[in-house]
Amino acid sequence: MNRLYHYPLSPFSRKVRLSMAEKKIEVELVEERYWEQDADFLRRNPAGKVPVLKMGNRTMADSTAICEYLEDSHPTPPLLPNGAEGRYEARRIVAWFDDKFYKEVTAKLLGERVFRKVMGTGYPDSTNVKAGSRAVKYHLDYMAHLLDQRRWLAGNDMTLADFAAAAQLSCLDYISDVDWNRHEVVKDWYAKIKSRPAFRSLLADQVPGFPQPAHYADLDF
Structure with missing residues (x-):
């Protein structure tokens, strides 16, 4: 196993x-x-x-x-495009979310609101929380820019780039830190990926001391 x-x-x-x-x-x-x-x-x-x-x-x-x-x-189904340009774009966006988004948003919001309590390292730093709340708007705007031109973040097919983004955003959604009304195109993208069978185990996650918000597992949020 x-x-x-x-x-x-x-x-x-x-x-x-x-x-x-x-x-x-x-x-x-x-x-x-x-x-x-x-x-x-x-x-x-x-x-x-x-x-x-x-x-x-x-x-x-x-x-x-x-x-x-x-x-x-396990190449089937593929999560990276075939051509060099498509693979580059998917990897670029994966790196964007793994590095830039994580440092500017996830580490500041999830890190302060959840991990400080879980790890026992004190109270949230309001400066970090405010910085993360500002930064997430910029990233949602960038996602909207991409999705206005494409069906998925890296192109017209779903790729690892979409999973990298959804992984970060789903963690923030667990603590209600995503304004899904900021861009309809981003909300629609998340609804599509959230409804995939692959997402089910994430929607079932429970973290002691942090109950799921009502909309978290709702596919029609």
Whole structure:
């Protein structure tokens, strides 16, 4: 059995979960409180981060490297375009959400509102929360710009770029930090991806102390 060490509100774990579910790869989910730096977990990934995927005798870390491995080893359905230009664009947008969006938005909103409490590191820093709330508007505007020209974020087919974005936004949606009314085209995009079978396990996630908002698992939000 494949085994994924993850945390429910880790967007990087969610990106891998979405990829595996879309490719119909069965996996056992093992929740990992990675910040506790458990010795067994550090042996699996000395970087001390989730996700970590165990497939057969291979143990893999880093969400992008894992998703690329899955794309090579399980190419159907494809989550990267065929041509070099399309693959570049999909990878560019994956990097945008994994790096820029995460640092400017997710780490500031989810990090302050949830992880400070979960990790026991104090109270939310209002400066970070305000900065994240400002930044998310810019990113939603950028998504709207892309989606005004394309059916999906990287082109006319759904790709790993859409899963990278949905992984980040679904974590924020769990704490009601996304204004879905800002751009109808972004809301429609999220409704499409949220309704895919691959999304079901994410919609079932429960984090103790942080109940789901009423709209979170509603496909007609």
